[in-house]
Amino acid sequence: MNTETEKDAETETHTQTRAGDAPLAEALGITKRYGPTVALQDGRLTVRSGESHALVGRNGAGKSTLVSILTGLQSPDEGTVTFDGLPAPPPADRDAWRRKVACVYQKPTVVPELTVAENLFINRQPTVRGGVISWRRLRTEATALLDTWDVRVAPDARTADLPVEDRQMVEIARALSFGARFIVLDEPTAQLDNREIERLFTRMRALQASGVTFLFISHHLQEVYEVCRTVTVLRDARWITTAPVTGLPHAALVEAMAGEPVADTDAVRPPAPADAPVVLRAQALSSRAYQDVDLTVRRGEVVGLAGSSGSGKIELAESFAGLHNPVSGTAELDGEPLPFGDVPAALRAGVGCVPRDRNEQGLVAGMSVGxxxxxxxxxxxxxYGFVSADRQRDVAGALIERLDIHTEGPEQPVHDLSGGNAQKVVMARALASGPRLLVLINPTAGVDVKSKQSLLARVDQAREDGTAVLMVSDELADLRRCDRVLVLFHGRVVADRPAGWSDQELIASIEGVDRG
Incomplete structure (x- = not known):
């Protein structure tokens, strides 16, 4: 986008508000350096009361740095932050910051073993004489808080037992209890399926009607169009544009984020040959999560698994990777029995896997990229069990180049990488063994546009190399890369959609509306 267009878009955003109406939150001219590294330069954000404002950009664009400054966790080297036209509180006054703004992160900050009520008032529980916690008052105040914001969660429920979306609502309620009416949602849908996402959005709209304002951070651009009024784009640690969502077409938004037009990732590819040998064959496979599943994946074929969170799709895919042991049925890989319930054995049999959560299941945070x-x-x-440092460096270097992982080298700690590059490391490990079957579970979750494109290109390359691919995803864009998509509903396969399906057809099958 050119500068003149960007200025026009910003002007249009500001004219939507009353003249002289101070923004609820505003950051201007923000610069933050870490030694020689410029994490943010000329960061800008203006959020008006009552709106849902999206903050988007590739990993490394400066979003996290801006949010940390906007929430008082860090101080800018240059620039100003104001709330309702007044300067932000001093950095040390955490209570004052909590009354202004709160952030609900992708990783929950609740204590899982505590109850909802205990989490809501942690470190500030009501007490009676002598400093003893009044459990009756705690439950009463928690109930009143949850009722005020229509958060339908039992105060005595153990937080670990709640679905992800309810844990997020508990965190939002806790933030609101301090008096904050400005909530930052950092990748709130990364672990939710389509139905859970819609429920979250419904709750967001209800909270907005009650006077809550949201800053919404997501790599899923369709969500930005669905739930946000205004969008701010950061790129290369700089502000690029602020514009009304309705005035910014999808292609223009992607171009603003990437700095260049992004190639079409939905290009039509020839289907796998109908006579290609079957690599994976499952018959009458059943467990507590799925029943009587029959499926085949041929050499050079990408088969998708779709469904809601309770459909059994993830458990089914994880079974082929050795994570679960079905109670009945069989599965063969190139005609040989596939070992269940044994991850090393599945790996030796020729299965590579990208698990559902790269942080909890995919990476060893204390180890290097290599x-x-x-x-x-x-x-x-x-x-003889000894690792050659030189040989490891060579093998890791080849994988880094193959996956286009942006890193300082194999020795860099993996926890220093952006989300997209960390996911590429997980994909590199899955491909390193040259698997015959590649199991991918939400492979593009929580990554930016360019990283998503790169990861899906690796799926295409695996397909062309003759690898059988089984891919679970909640992203329709991911599933369009598949030769066909199997839809599970309450643990059973209810549809087998060949390539070319419409969104309406697939969603109807996922929701159980159309069982055809």
């Missing part, structure tokens, strides 16, 4: 990328191929790194 260690993480090569841990599935120790036999290639040395003999």
């Amino acid at each position: 260690d993480n990328a090569t841990m599935t191929v120790p036999e290639r790194l040395g003999r």
Whole structure:
């Protein structure tokens, strides 16, 4: 987008509000450096009361830095932050910051073993004489708080037992209890399926009607169009544009984020040959999560698994990767029995896997990029159980180049990487062993546009190399890469959609409206 267009878009946003109406929150001219690294330069954000404002950009664009400054966790080297036209509180006054703004992060900050009530008032529980906690008052005040904001969660429920969306609402209620009416939602839908996302959006709209304002951060751009009024784009640690969502077409938004037009990722690809050999064959496979599943995946075929959170799709895919042991049925990989309930055995049999949560299941945070990328191929790194540092560096370097992982080198700690590059490390490890079956579970969750494009290109390459691919995803864009999509509903396969399906057809099957 050119500068003149960007200025026009920003002007249009500001004219939507009353003249002289101070923004609820505003950051101007924000610069933040870490040594020689400029994390943010000329960061800008203006959020008006009552709106849902999106903040988007590729990983590394400066979003996290801006949010940390906007929530008082860090101080800018240059620039100003104001709330309702008044300067932000001093950095040390955390209570004052909590009354202004709160952030609900992708990773929950609640204590899972405590009850909802205990989490709502942690470190500020009501007490009686002598400083003893009044459990009756705690439950009463928690109930009143939940009722005020229509959060339908039992105060005595153990937080660990709640669905992700309810844990998020508990965090929002806790933030509101301090007096904050400005909530930052950082990738709130990353672990939710379509039905849960819609419920979250419904709750957001209800809270907006009650006077709550949201800053919404997401890599899923369709959600930005669905729930937000205004969008601000950061790129390369700089502000690029602020515009009304309705006036910014999808292609223009992607271009503003990437700095260049992004290639069409939905190009038509020829289907896998009908006579290609079957790599994976499952018959009458059943467990507590799914029943009587029959499926095949051929050499060079990408088969998608779709469904709601309770459909059994993730458990089914994880079974093929050795994470679960079905109670009945069989599965074969190239005609040989596939071992269940044994991840190393599944790996030896020729299964590579990208698990559903890269942070909890996919990466060893205390290890390097090279260690993480090569841990599935120790036999290639040395003999008799000894790892050659030079050999590991060579193998890891080749994987880094193959996956276009932006890193300082194999020795860099993996926890220093952006989300997109961290996911590429997980994909690199899955591909390192040259699997015959590649199991992908939400492979593009929580990554930016360019990283998503790169990861899906690796899926295409695996397909062209003759790998059988089984991909679970809640993203319709991911599923369009598939030769066909199996839809599970309450644990049973209810539809087998060949490539070319419409969104309405697939969603109807996922929701159980059309069982055809």
